[in-house]
Amino acid sequence: MRLLREHDCGDVLFAGRVARPRFSEINVDAKAVLLLPRVVSAARKGDDALLRALVDILDAEGFRSVGIAEAAPGLLVPDGVLGQRKPDLDNERDIARGVKVVRRLGALDVGQAAIICDGLVLAVEAAEGTDAMILRAAGLPESVRGAAGRRQGVLVKALKPRQDGKTDLPVIGIQTVENAARAGLAGIAVEAARTLIVSRDAVVDAADAAGLFLLGFAASAYPD
């Protein structure tokens, strides 16, 4: 906060990846000593709770937290199919189940992503992150997943129900497509307008080249 004020920053936008610190090893000044208990207590509830506590603290200090949707709406996944492929009926069914699983997990502040293949939940994201989760699915026996010649299964990512969309939006990029291709998946379905896509053209090209669909779905398409 001192640095922000020194540089006359009024708006704050959260971006990038942060590793959870060990709070007992953080050096704190007099102000942070007072704030830390609240942060530590929020951290115990999950990433979403932790980030909301940080945003609240900055707000109370007079900073304005800005979401990606406001600052760079062009980075958000639009509604609809992005590349050449479309999900088929099997994929649609996997997406519907995936949305349900991801919502329940998100409500518990566990993770934002899951992989469903022919109805079966192959993998569910917690602290390891999406890439590690996809690679895990790639390591499962071929009998339960797809492969390059016969792609099957879907990666679903969505915002946690309680998230306000200002921090920790789901993200996809080239790596996501490459890993999904390696896991034999048929495609990727993410919540439209609330998921970031980094290097969009390159990501769509990669998905087309690998034969994967890329779908932005409206949350309202899957009522609970």
Add this chain to the structure above:
Amino acid sequence: MRLLREHDCGDVLFAGRVARPRFSEINVDAKAVLLLPRVVSAARKGDDALLRALVDILDAEGFRSVGIAEAAPGLLVPDGVLGQRKPDLDNERDIARGVKVVRRLGALDVGQAAIICDGLVLAVEAAEGTDAMILRAAGLPESVRGAAGRRQGVLVKALKPRQDGKTDLPVIGIQTVENAARAGLAGIAVEAARTLIVSRDAVVDAADAAGLFLLGFAASAYPD
């Protein structure tokens, strides 16, 4: 079923680990052709649905399916602490959160286990199985998990809410304790009377030697 009848078997007990087959590659006789669609459709809903379909088919053919609780009650985890260590207050809190997460997952027929460390859900089990899940937690940064000198976090396993307890009971064994120790966990909490413990004495000794607690909890201790 032909083999069972040839050998005059009336009771059937499901035990051991089964890899999901690729159903399109199974050779079926005239009878199985009629049953397969039902099995495939159940398989799409999850392991629990699949196993219940198989039990129902055997029941309809006049076989009696027997649960472990009936055939070998001594293999079940009893209520209470099994070894020398007891969960502390932090562990108790992690257990409570873990039970909640595992129940929600189980209700979706996703998995039976999760790892919680200081409130944070480190890992959640889907198709990869419990051992792979624990080893994944062992690979997370040390800032979010425990270690040998300062054990923290709990593995929680429980039956899926819809399971009848006849098939696919949660299981723990030496491997579970060894992996949990490697992941820096403080202990293992499983649903009493509905979890199998293989080589109980050896498992308790291993937990004591590693400094882990082993707890069988009553489901009623954690009302939803």
